[in-house]
Amino acid sequence: MLIETLSTFPNMYDSVMGTSIMKRAQDKGALQFRAYDLRDWTHDRHRTTDDDPYGGGHGLVMKCEPIFEAYEAITRDAALPKPTTVFLSPCGRSFDDALATELSQSERLLFVCGHYEGIDERAYALADVTVSLGDYVLTSGELASMVVIDAVVRKIPGVLGAELGAVEESFAGGLLEYPQYTRPASFRGSCVPDVLLSGNHAAIARWRREQSLARTAQLRPDLLRCADLDEADRRFLRNFLESAHA
The missing domain is CATH 3.40.1280.10 (SPOUT methyltransferase, trefoil knot domain)
Known part of the structure; x- marks a missing residue:
């Protein structure tokens, strides 16, 4: 370019x-x-x-x-x-x-x-x-x-070091990005969520998706109107919003 x-x-x-x-x-x-x-x-x-x-x-x-x-x-x-x-x-x-x-x-x-x-x-x-x-x-x-x-x-192919870096960032899928962590696993009493240390990639992917959904619902609910959501996403959001207003 x-x-x-x-x-x-x-x-x-x-x-x-x-x-x-x-x-x-x-x-x-x-x-x-x-x-x-x-x-x-x-x-x-x-x-x-x-x-x-x-x-x-x-x-x-x-x-x-x-x-x-x-x-x-x-x-x-x-x-x-x-x-x-x-x-x-x-x-x-x-x-x-x-x-x-x-x-x-x-x-x-x-x-x-x-x-x-x-x-x-x-x-x-x-x-x-x-x-x-x-x-x-x-x-x-x-x-x-x-x-x-x-x-x-950042969106030009090959520019970012991580192949899918731009795809997973905030707004790329209509949602805010999930929380990110790195070493150490524990710092001043605050620990990295266990799921991220589990090695279970399916569980990690679902946790990240749900964190994105929850963060978007809390901070930018307007984005949810146009986000690409499946039935599992909608079910999670219903439960999350009900618990938030309980």
Whole structure:
């Protein structure tokens, strides 16, 4: 996969893309990453990418001209697939695991990152998808894009060390992930559940499933409406909820 970013602060990606899983994905050849500086497509001596908003108001708005020029230059190479172009905005589609999976199917992603008070509305004509991380505002689209990139890259086959790592994480199956433990088996009076030490893989799998169901019912019951549940799951949930309200 080729991931590209267009922003006024491309150096913000250095630490994130140069360490941990992002770096390993590039070392393995599963990911190529390029960060473009929007200022390279400006034509005044101050390299201006923003201006006062029409109609008045506080703050500055990102200009559309350099964004269009940059997009046209970045996507000009006919040898590369056309990118799925992603804008980050509070007005966008809420980001979730399903959208991360959808974006991970693309051969090429281009993130256009705003700053200041927002982006000239005309630039959104370039967007294939506009993404929101939640009901809050960040100073820069770079920060939001890093979250999306991380979630997407983890889903590229071969990136995670554990073959099924991304499949078993929270939200992948519509449920929160079960509790995890490692050595020591006992710490300050708190012990690892016996079932995890039993070597009984069927019992461990069922325990983990029930823990995911219980945790989701307690913390994110809204997820259960769309989760893929079988009859054993529903029976467990009925008993769990009845005991919780007893």
